[in-house]
Amino acid sequence: MKLGSKIHLYSSVLFAVLLIAANTTVYFVFSGMMIDREIGKLAAETEIAAAALRNAAEPAAIRELMRAYVPLEGMLRLVNGDGRGGEYLVTSAGETELSREGAVFFSERREDKLVIGSRNYGFVSLPVIAADGSIVNVQATASMEELMELLGLLRLVLFSVSAAVLVPVVISSGVLGRVLMRPISDMTRTMRRIIGSGEFARLNRKGKSRDELAGMGETFNEMIGLLEESFVRQEQFVSNASHELKTPLTIIESYASLLKRRGADRPELLEESVEAIHSEAVRLKGMTEQLLLLATARRAWQAETEKVDLLPFARQTAATFGKVYEREVAVELRGTGPDRQGKAERMGDAFVDLEDGLSTRTDPDMLKQLLLILLDNARKYSDGPIELRLGSEGERFYMAVRDNGIGIPENELLLVFERFYRVDKARSRDGESTGGAGLGLSLAKELAKALGGELTLASVQGEGTTATIWLPAI
Template identity: 35%
Template sequence: MKLSTKIRLFSSLFMLVLVLLVNTAIYYLFYNMSLNAEKAELTDQTNEITEALNESPNIAKSDLLKAYLPTDGMVRIIGKDGEFLIPTLTKDQEFTELPFTFSKKQTAGVIELSNQADFLTISKPIIWENGEVATLQVYKQLVAHSESMETLFYVLAVASVIVLIPTIIAGTFLSRFILKPIKSLTGTMKENITDAKWKKINLENRSRDELYEMEETFNVMIEYLKDNFERQETFVSDASHELKTPISIVKSYAQLLKRRGQDNPELLNESVQAVDSEADRMQKLVEQMLLLAKNQENETYSKLDIIQLTRETVDQFKGAYDRELTFEAEAEKIMVNGNHDQLQQVFYILIDNALKYSDEAVNVYVLRRQSEVQVKVQDYGQGIPQEEAEKIFDRFYRMDKSRSRDLGGTGLGLAIAKAIMEKHKGQLTVSSESGNGSIFSITLSTID
């Protein structure tokens, strides 16, 4: 069952039940009020008959009772043995078949008939001529009452229909109002699936209700998916491109070895070195791509001394490179919350880049800035043009691709460092001028 049908059905059934309850209450309230009015009127009439019998003992009872005979009714005097003390007084002989009873107390009741209007009866004890207690029973057919109730029934039925028709119409408009944005959302989803588009929903001239929030969330999700999909495509494309070159080189040297390598030792050595170099390049590229892919995984964070970690990294580079590498810190210990291996990877990347792209000294500083710590890596190399300063953090981006390839660069190092710093809620920035070297700075919050 469609949602629109459910909305119309629910609203219609709800209104139908509500109307039936209200109309039923109105019907029975009016029924009781009308019946009580008839009962009070017949009770007064019965009391008048009793007073007349008591005040006029010398007048013939039959003649006296005829004067008080209801138009649509009947009068009976019933003895204690159940016999009629006078003939039944009525204008319609069919009424004589109605039941009767002897009673020593005043009672009222309704005799329900299936083929005609009901009868209201009032029974009241009186003292008869012989001094015995008899029952005066007055009957009245509720013709006016029945006609009024029948009229009320039809009026309420028509009113119910009149109320239900607008309810159904309103339910239809309500379902259309609610389902229109849902249908638009569904259609956009299907279009995005079948046509591979990144279509968003138009939110102009829309009331800011829950449906608006749903559509706005959908647009944000589409933008997020589009961005991630494009990043994935770019990543795969760039990775394929980067792997294509070393693979081509390895394949070329393999074919060269196959043709002439056995008879040329120099060519053999050159080919082996080239294959080994390109294999190292591919291994490094794959490792860095895996590191980027694992960037979203949960890592263990702990309290660590950023100065000690930076000094250890600098010492490792001093032992491996015959280069001037200095380290300065403004304090003996500065504690941060982070992952030891990931932060060390950032320092490796920054120092390694500084050594690659600079032939002069590389300086590493650790500075305390109130509730933050800054680690700066300064080199005196070629520098970075201002227009390319933001691009260097993109995956696979290299300013001088030929020189970067000669130096073994993949264009992933700074992207990895940026991702790690974002995960640590820190910052990685660069300050540089073309020809005047560069300063890469990371900023982290300190802890006590």
């Protein structure tokens, strides 16, 4: 059964049950009150009759009083303690059949509703002391047929009203089911269209409703937007990755083929070919490692944190990097932000207190990898000394790598974090391709997030670029 049909059925049945329960309650409460009211009236009339008969001693006087107090449609009689009640019994003109009912003596007051034949009666029995000192019952029986007819009319009215109300309820519940199902049906059709065409589509949102269904539609559109963006990025990633991997493989294959054809005849090609193959193999290995790391969910990266003194850590990393690439890396402590003008002394001569306080908890291996990526980028795109600035600002420490290269255009600052994005080769120090795959900054940004920090980039064309690692202080 479809959800809309379930809503239609369940809401109709629920409302019908509630309506029937409400009308049944109304009927029984009203009928009980009316019956009690009628019996109460009969009891009051019987008490008046009993007060008058209590003092009557003559049989003729008793009969006259009984004729005066007999109910309009009923019977009045006196019943002795031995159960005899035939001597003093009076009925109204239309209720002579009541005289055939046997007399029963009750020692206590009694009020009840009786069914005699097919008719309903109210019955009241009052024990009183007669003039001769004996205890007798003054019993009155009155017809309640008029009340029963009124209650029957009430049942008919409630039934008719219930039937009349259920018709629009069934119709409205069907409309309600369709209204509630419309956004879900639209969503289902949209998803089927996406599956059939392979193209992403969004729901057409009409109106300004802010209910849960409208929220679900907006969330669906947001999800489709994220999926579309992710799909486009994935396609671009696969395309770029295949292109980037194809280049070194082609070079390796070409030089290997050259060696195979002419290596024996031309030994001078051996060194050139081996160097080219080795260089491309190293590049291919680094690119593959970066791709594998980027393909791993960041939550799967196991960061093993420990206390790290940032200044000795930065000096050691800078020294290692400088020896490998024969580039000068100047380590500085600064009292202001990494991109601001302010007092800065090499090796902390004027900042001994700051030097002692630059400690945080982080993963040293991941932080070293992140710092080496930034230093390597600075090496590729500048030819002067590289500055590594350390300091604190607010509740955070920073490590800023600054080069004096040409810089990055403002409209490309955010793009450089995209995978496989590379700026123009004119930014390199020699005007040629640096050989990078465009994965370094993308990986660096992910590493910074994994460490609980942030990576920012600032650049001024003609002056240089500053990449800053922000880390939480202990």
